[in-house]
Amino acid sequence: VHAQSNEPIRWRLQTYAGPSLAEHVIKPSIDAFNKAANGEMEIELYYSDQLVPTSELFRAMQRGTIDAVQSDDDSINAPVDVSVFGGYFPFASRYSLDVPTLFHHYGLKEIWEEAYGEVDNVTWLGSGSWDPCNFVTRDPIRSIEDLDGQRVFTFPTAGRFLERFGVVPVTLPWEDIEVAMQTGELDGIAWAGITEAYTVGWADVSNYYLTNNISGAWSGSYFANTERWEELPEHLKTLFKLCMDSSHYYRQHWYWWGEAHYRTTGGKLELTSIPEEEWQTIEDEALSFWDEIAEESERSAKLVQILKDYRQTMQDAGPPYRYS
């Protein structure tokens, strides 16, 4: 789809999110882009699995079937070693500001650029932070044992980690989760914080919310087909990046607002908690999980080291960065 005379450049962008969630995590920024592009370019936004099933999404972008994608690196199974860090990498972050800090001030951006540089025809455009990973379940989780045997929809890497506690990770299309909770295919969801649970409708089909999380925020990325990206004139590239940032910014405050708002006034989910000391065993286990991932490649080792340094810095800085 080339830019000719006064025909606008058209892009198809598919997000991981369904319509109700996309309304917040991406749509406003795309609408703004289309307006600001003033007829020179038009991005058509498609939702989860709408044009291409998530499992084939990366490849579809590589081949130009889809021009751009918004997703975590993990869910689209990006063929790079860093993709495991893209979704809920357990206990890598506590607050949503940790993610951009890591990318912009601790070198993750450069590492991502390098990693995607090795993949044909896909350009990584940048990352931002999303919400925490809590458990939304049918039955209450009050101790670590309660996790045993739960069939839970979660990110692949988080699932791999949670298996250590008897969780059975289940992978289904995002849009089918609500129904799968009702048809008994799932016992719970470890895919989001409470804001999404309410926004998406999962709060209607579950009963409990565990306040402990295994990650304070995940990082999601924007990608584009390299040829398509290179074809864009400089000013549209800049505009696109500004719109990415505006979507990142919106999510920062939307989730921060929502996590507190729905815990206190939601009314549909009963909150349960696991005592901090007990939850600590999960965090300790995460650190050994980190070490296993570090073995996977040199770049992974470097990343894990950065995460460890960051964690140390935050602990040394004390409140309000870390309270323990």
Added chain:
Amino acid sequence: MSYQMIALTMFSSMMVLLLTGQRVFGVIGFVGAASALLLWGDGGVEMPFNASFQLMSWYPLLTLPLFIFMGYMLSESGIASDLYDMFHVWMGSLKGGLAVGTIGLMVVVSAMNGLSVAGMAIGASIALPELLRRGYDKIMVTGVVQAGSSLGILVPPSVVLVLYGMIARQPVGKLWLAGALPGLLLASLFILYIVVRCRLQPHLAPPLPKEERQHTTREKLLLLRAGILPLLIFFAMTGLFIMGVTSLVESSAVGATSAILAAWFKKRLTREVLQNTMHKTLGITCMFMWIILAALCFGAVFDGLGAVRAIEALFLDRIGMGPWEVLLMMQLSYILMGMFLDDTAMLVIVAPLYVPLVISLGFDPVWYGVLYTITVQIAYMTPPFGYNLFLMRAMAPPEISLGDIYRSVWPFVAIMIVGLGLVTAFPQIAMWLPETFYGAR
């Protein structure tokens, strides 16, 4: 090309090409693939194969082969002929009683299966020859079997409602319960029609000879045992699922297993029965799945080319069209499309568009699922394109001609339209059961 043009071109070329009589999946897939190749730009060629992954990710689709298997197994198991004897004796004294009994049989079979194939096979092989032998009117009884078996997708379990639930993102348990009373309502309307018609035209249904009507109460009661096995199967499959013990897909596996066990129990589990069941299951499953694959491809390409936006605009921009008018337009468009397309193709292509619209107009999507199912049932039975017509043609005894089959459906189609009207006007017929069971949301 404008979005409107694309929508129009894709739809009309599909309709025209379907008229050539090429296999439905081939035509739909072709229009999808060709549009992708010509209009998508880079990477369009990937769209058809991507659709196969879309299909793979639809987990509940697994119920399809399992229900089909179960249906054939049941029709071979001999459960049906016992049931038939039961209804036959209990209803025999009524005018048109055997036809009424056939509807009863179909309701029970529907409760054991998610499609109408099983009912059709049982009706055509067990009930029809009997009815004809006793001088019942050929055309009427052909209609009875077709209408009765179509209840298979309304009385739970129902594959069509599973498919709807997947696309509309509605809970299958609720949808199944919502289908139950409308299913019984239709059955009652069918019965009412048969009774009235046979009273007016007694020659359509000659009464049974005296000696066939003399059964002791004890004999009659013993015959009721035929209902035990179906009850068990219904409980193992639908009951456990609704109670939340088994998941949907598991329940279909439980159903398939229970059908095998039933056949074994009745000493009917021969090699030949197994082989037949396996082959027919593969055939019907492939027919459905290839259509779904093609329709998913068509739908995604249609969407990606912007054609959906054109249709959306068509519905939304019609200022002054009230919610009910929109609803009516949708139902009409289903009937229209039903002349050319199969239900899954329709569902995949237009439901993603209709359902959000239905919700935004303030209607209940579960209730709409029932309306959709009844509409689809009608479409199955109306020429020129109708699964039940095809199936009937293949299964009916030779003395029943194609013309008979076509002529036989009209009264029942009219009744179904009445039923559709009733459920539309009184949503509680559908919603009472799910709301009582799950609580209103």
Added chain:
Amino acid sequence: MPKPIRYYVRYVDAFNRRVGRLITYLIFVMIGVLLISSIARTAFNSPMNWVVELSQFMMVAYFLVGGAYSMQMGAHVRMDLLYGRMSLRRRAALDVVTILFLIVFLVTLLLGGISSTQYALQYGERSYSSWAPPLAPIKIIMTFGIVLMLLQSFSTLFKDLATARGEEWS
């Protein structure tokens, strides 16, 4: 019909029949796996994390690999408003032309299948789940099914051609 074509039809049909008959058994495997997982979960509280995915693979293999045989059995419906009224010979003649639709669809499916399989092999693609099975095997199976379907379409085309010309082909 020329001899090579006769051979083609005979061997392709025979092969697809064999494969198709074999694949019919897969239904029992599907039933079995689901049943076992259901029992494991409800009776022993130990769900298995691979069941959903494995069943999905089986379902797709079932209808893609079985497709060619189903076509041989004539299982696929048509809109027969006009078609149904024609003589067998006219139908065959029409089919000779319109089966090209089918072939175009299958060829694009095949191209997609090949490119997707290549990708799976090149990157060692694994499914995005915690079970994470490699995807190349199922993609190869799917592509294989499409190839069979394509072979069967040509066989059908040849048979229709013969019928249309009034030849006996068996």
